[in-house]
Amino acid sequence: MMICKHFLIEPTKEQEEKLFYTLYLCRKLYNYSLDQRIKHYKEYGKGLTYEEQQNMLPKYKKEHPEYKTVQSQILQDVLRRLDRAYKNFFDKRAKYPKFKDRYHYTSITLPQCEAKRNFGKEGYVYIKNIGHIKIKAHRNFDPTKVKTINIKYHAGKWYINLSIEVEEEKEKTVIRKKAIGIDKGINSIAATSDGELYSNPRWLQKSEKKLKKAQRQLSRKKKGSKNREKQKKRLAKLHEKVANQRRDYLHKISYNIVKHNDIICVEDLQVKNMMKNHKLAKSIANAGWGMLDAFLEYKAEREGKIFIKVNPAYTSQRCSGCGRIVEKDLSVRVHKCECGLEIDRDVNAAINVLYEGLRQLGITA
Ligand SMILES: [Zn+2]
Structure with a gap:
């Protein structure tokens, strides 16, 4: 079972610029992919799947070389978010997916954490193309158990949210608390x-x-x-x-x-x-x-x-x-x-x- 831990992080000015730029690119891709799905539906009467959109990603990246600065995994997560938004809509759990402005697209997710790579340096989290970002707390988790890394901007601050694999017993109390x-x-x-x-x-x-x-x-x-x-x-x-x-x-x-x-x-x-x-x-x-x-x-x-x-x-x-x-x-x-x-x-x-x-x-x- 998964639990979540959250820490404030302190990117340098330069890292913050890169994070904002990454958010911008991810949001652009999200909106582009949403537009693509809508157009495809209008033209062919059926929607696009996550797999189909993922297959189009290399071509999109070729046409938009600025995306070289973002890890593929992070971009795939963008498409997965859109896919989830559609699933939620079809399951009547949410309204039809909307185009996002910068106030509604505030996090990036690295869906597969590698302990050595991402947490090799004590007190830091490493994100490719962005660098070692300082974590503003004592690290009280086992990096080898971290599954996904999410970095979020909220109210002027940056946070890292980790989903961590734990035994079932512990999970409930931690989330509740x-x-x-x-x-x-x-x-x-x-x-x-x-x-x-x-x-x-x-x-x-x-x-x-x-x-x-x-x-x-x-x-x-x-x-x-x-x-x-x-x-x-x-x-x-x-x-x-x-x-x-x-x-x-x-x-x-x-x-x-x-x-x-x-x-x-x-x-x-x-x-x-x-x-x-x-x-x-x-x-x-x-x-x-x-x-x-x-x-x-x-x-x-x-x-x-x-x-x-x-x-x-x-x-x-x-x-x-x-x-x-x-x-x-x-x-x-x-x-x-x-x-x-x-x-x-x-x-x-x-x-x-x-x-x-x-x-x-x-x-x-
Ligand atoms: Zn019920």
């Missing part, structure tokens, strides 16, 4: 892929109730009256108190999550907001979702951990056990699937967020 997905719900503030639900604590609910009451009282006071001014002041104080309480609570949650995990995956709220209706948008604001993300992000960054935002499409409808789409509206609290899985709907979503995050990091489960 290291990576977490978080779904920001409506009934609870957050649900995690570990099955934890962070609900709105009762004292906070109480304060919020008080706040609402004070608001009602204010509307009953006569405009311009002294009492109204007094009530206004009281209300402002209450507002501040509730805001503080909520912030403290979110600090506590985010501290806990970051402390116990190395990769934190959350939904991209910008996308999520766009998908939802107005009523929901209001409760989003209430629950302080954006604030929780912000706290998670800066704490993760401070601790050298990975924080990643994923596309929330399908995360609540898809079964985290088997991949089926199980449609349910917001009132349905439990995810129940034909495959036998029956869990809290937000926890199911959180597990999907985790999977999507790992996939984006190039750690395919």
Whole structure:
């Protein structure tokens, strides 16, 4: 079984240039291959396979000599990613593959690690054409067990993600401990892929109730009256108190999550907001979702951990056990699937967020 380990790496300026250029070339190839598949389908009524595209690769490289600077294995992985994107689409797990811009093509994968070659120098990872890149952590893995190397650019930093072969026993605990997905719900503030639900604590609910009451009282006071001014002041104080309480609570949650995990995956709220209706948008604001993300992000960054935002499409409808789409509206609290899985709907979503995050990091489960 495979587990994943992640380290910050520190490429030199020159290496970083090369990495960016490699990303650019890989993305160009990805988009070219996608275009090729679309055109082929239009012309012949059937798509291209991975094998067919791989066979075209030598000709493409001849026509584009700049690709000499990228290992063939890395380029083959580009085509494999596209093939996976199509498979996910055909299996109804994702939308039709899209052309990628530089914000959505952020990693390269070396699918076959060679221990001596790639990890021969202590404290470095060697990538052909790029050089020995410094790993910013003590190496606590066995290089001979590393299967694939993935290098990812995220939020101004570079990471190396290794998939490592381990015995089955260890695998579960490591993955569980290291990576977490978080779904920001409506009934609870957050649900995690570990099955934890962070609900709105009762004292906070109480304060919020008080706040609402004070608001009602204010509307009953006569405009311009002294009492109204007094009530206004009281209300402002209450507002501040509730805001503080909520912030403290979110600090506590985010501290806990970051402390116990190395990769934190959350939904991209910008996308999520766009998908939802107005009523929901209001409760989003209430629950302080954006604030929780912000706290998670800066704490993760401070601790050298990975924080990643994923596309929330399908995360609540898809079964985290088997991949089926199980449609349910917001009132349905439990995810129940034909495959036998029956869990809290937000926890199911959180597990999907985790999977999507790992996939984006190039750690395919
Ligand atoms: Zn299922």
